[in-house]
Structures are given as C-alpha cells and as structure tokens.
Amino acid sequence: MPEGPELHLASLFVNKMCAGVVFTGPVRKSEVSKSPDVPFTCDAYCITAASRGKEVKLTLTPMKSDGAKRGGKAGQADQPMDVVFRFGMSGFFRFTTEDELPKHAHLRFYSTEKPCRVLSFVDTRRFGSWQPDGTWQAGRGPCIMFEYKSFRENVVSHLSDRAFDRPICEVLLNQKFFNGIGNYLRAEILFRLNIPPFVPARTVLEGLESEDLSDRRVKNEITDAKTSDQAKKKVVKEEVGDLLRLCHTVPLEVVNLGGKGYDPEKIQSHPRQKREQRKKMTMITQTRRWPGVALKAQ
Numbered sequence: 627m628p629e630g631p632e633l634h635l636a637s638l639f640v641n642k643m644c645a646g647v648v649f650t651g652p653v654r655k656s657e658v659s660k661s662p663d664v665p666f667t668c669d670a671y672c673i674t675a676a677s678r679g680k681e682v683k684l685t686l687t688p689m690k691s692d693g694a695k696r697g698g699k700a701g702q703a704d705q706p707m708d709v710v711f712r713f714g715m716s717g718f719f720r721f722t723t724e725d726e727l728p729k730h731a732h733l734r735f736y737s738t739e740k741p742c743r744v745l746s747f748v749d750t751r752r753f754g755s756w757q758p759d760g761t762w763q764a765g766r767g768p769c770i771m772f773e774y775k776s777f778r779e780n781v782v783s784h785l786s787d788r789a790f791d792r793p794i795c796e797v798l799l800n801q802k803f804f805n806g807i808g809n810y811l812r813a814e815i816l817f818r819l820n821i822p823p824f825v826p827a828r829t830v831l832e833g834l835e836s837e838d839l840s841d842r843r844v845k846n847e848i849t850d851a852k853t854s855d856q857a858k859k860k861v862v863k864e865e866v867g868d869l870l871r872l873c874h875t876v877p878l879e880v881v882n883l884g885g886k887g888y889d890p891e892k893i894q895s896h897p898r899q900k901r902e903q904r905k906k907m908t909m910i911t912q913t914r915r916w917p918g919v920a921l922k923a924q
Contacts (some may be wrong), residue, residue: 628713630770630806631880633677636719640675640684643721644745648689649673650738653709664758668703673735673745678762679805682711687736710760715916718774720746770806774838774874777805780871782836785828792831795823798873807873811880815872829895834870879920 628636649671653664670689675682685793704817711717724742727734731746733756747756768776781803784790789800798804798812809813816823821830 627715627808628680628717629808629811629877630679631811631877632718633680633682633713633806634771634881636713637675637677637682639721640673640682640719640745641874644675647672647743648738649686649735649745651736653686654731654734654736656730656734659752661755661845662758664707664709664733664756665839666703666758667701670738671703675844676753677769678772679760679766679810680712680801681766682713683760683762684711707758708760709756709758710762711756711801712754714749714751714755716751717747717749717754720748722746723839766801767803767805770804770873771877777874778834779836781831782834785831790826790828790831792827793824794821794827794869797816797827804873807876811822811873811876815869815876818872818876819867819869821869830869834868836873838868 650669652667655661655663666686668686668688670691671686672689674685676685677683685706685708686703687892688703720731722728722744724736724744727744728748729748730750730751730752731744732752732754733747737743737746738744747754767780768774770777784803789803790797795812795816797808798815799809801807876904
C-alpha cells in the first residue's frame with residue numbers, strides 16, 4: 627500500500643512530468659469507477675500537485691487568455707479546482723501517450739500535444755478515491771514529514787486519549803495521529819528501536835517532549851566536557867529511542883533513496899521493474915523479525 631513517502635514522490639512525479647504541459651477539454655472518468663465525476667472543462671489549463679500524509683492534491687488552473695478576460699466560453703472553468711486523491715491499495719499516476727493508456731486508468735487528463743499525452747490516475751484494485759473541490763481530510767493529523775513540529779505536538783498532547791491504550795503497532799496506523807505511516811514504515815521504525823509491537827503505545831511514548839530536543843542534546847554533549855560517560859550514554863539512548871523522530875526521518879530516507887518509486891525516467895520505461903520492486907519491499911516487510919512476536923504467539 628502506498629504510504630506517505632510514495633504519495634509525496636507521486637506529487638513530485640506529477641510536477642516534473644507536467645511542467646510546461648498544457649491540458650485541455652474535460653477530465654474523463656472510466657465507466658467502471660464509482661468515484662465522482664470531476665466537473666472541470668477548460669480549453670487550456672495546467673496541473674500542479676502537493677502531498678500531505680496519505681493524500682495528494684492536484685490543482686487544475688485555467689490559463690488566462692484574451693477570451694477569458696472578456697468572459698470566456700459558457701461552461702468553461704475560470705477558477706482553479708483542487709482534486710484530492712487517496713491511493714488506497716494500489717493507486718499511482720502515469721504519464722503516457724494516448725495509445726499507451728494503462729488498462730486501469732480511472733481518471734484522465736488530456737494534453738494539447740500532438741500526439742496527445744495523458745496524465746492518468748491508475749488503480750488496479752479500485753480502493754483509491756478522489757474528491758473534486760476537495761480539501762485535506764479533516765480527521766487526519768499533521769503530516770509526519772513536512773509538519774513535524776505540529777505532528778509531535780498533536781501526539782504528545784493527546785497521550786491521555788483512549789487511542790493510546792492500544793498496542794503501539796496499531797496506534798502507528800492511526801492516521802489521526804500518524805498521518806503517512808503504513809505497514810512497512812511501522813515495521814522499520816519498531817525494528818530499529820527494538821520495540822515489541824504489542825506494548826501499549828502510551829508506555830512507549832510517555833516522556834517524549836512536544837519539542838524535538840535531539841539537536842540541543844547533541845550540542846550539550848559536545849560542549850560539556852565534564853559530563854560523565856554514563857550521562858553521555860543516557861543522552862544517546864534518549865535520541866535513539868525517540869519514536870516520533872523516527873516517524874519523521876525514516877519516511878524522508880525513503881524519499882531520498884533515489885531511483886525508486888516515482889522516478890519519472892524509470893517508471894515510464896520499466897513498469898515491470900517497479901512491480902518487482904514492490905514485491906521485494908513486501909517480502910522484506912513480511913520477513914522482518916518483530917521483537918516480542920514469538921513470545922506473544924506462545
């Protein structure tokens with residue numbers, strides 16, 4: 627399932643591939659999709675993208691012309707429209723020629739080029755969705771990658787909520803607090819910290835500050851020559867054990883890997899390689915050894 631890093635890479639992909647491209651006509655939906663129609667028609671418009679947690683927002687912006695200044699054509703959009711996407715299990719974007727349109731392209735934006743190229747939202751399993759004139763979903767918390775300070779404050783200030791009575795492996799998937807975390811990120815974060823997955827979330831998170839003090843601790847450790855070795859070890863342990871910080875840094879590591887996910891040069895010419903990459907990631911996640919799982923099973 628696409629998680630926060632994949633959706634951010636999707637937005638980067640759209641921005642790179644659609645830069646300077648002019649789109650035209652209506653937004654077309656496949657006959658089998660149950661998602662709503664996108665009531666947007668324009669002779670010339672551009673597309674930009676942004677991400678937040680597990681959502682991507684496409685902004686369709688009409689391009690101003692002399693005709694538009696005089697009032698434009700009837701039925702033509704004259705204001706930008708935001709379309710918010712949630713990828714479900716298998717959603718992603720492709721940018722191809724019309725002849726190479728993917729089989730499961732359920733929402734399509736056509737360019738003015740000859741031959742015509744198409745930006746498509748592809749979703750084989752059809753668990754994904756989109757919302758025209760949409761906004762970021764109200765029930766989702768701040769983005770783990772790009773709203774880090776607000777993300778920490780949101781978690782720390784709600785530790786008394788009943789949601790944190792649940793095991794940490796369940797709470798990490800709660801998008802109200804961990805917007806962007808999914809299965810493979812959860813597995814990697816708990817593995818690095820050696821945290822048993824069924825420990826109550828509040829037990830793991832108690833004592834963490836709403837402000838990330840790791841940089842300050844590092845500076846104090848370097849400048850304070852009188853600090854004992856035992857105290858230094860404690861500082862390092864506190865830094866390594868900050869689960870909220872890893873919820874921020876591990877997704878950014880994925881984004882910065884390069885050559886993965888929505889690399890425009892690879893996804894266009896090597897879709898089979900992308901499928902193999904996903905299978906490999908799934909196998910790695912499934913074979914991760916979770917500390918404490920064996921004890922739980924017994």
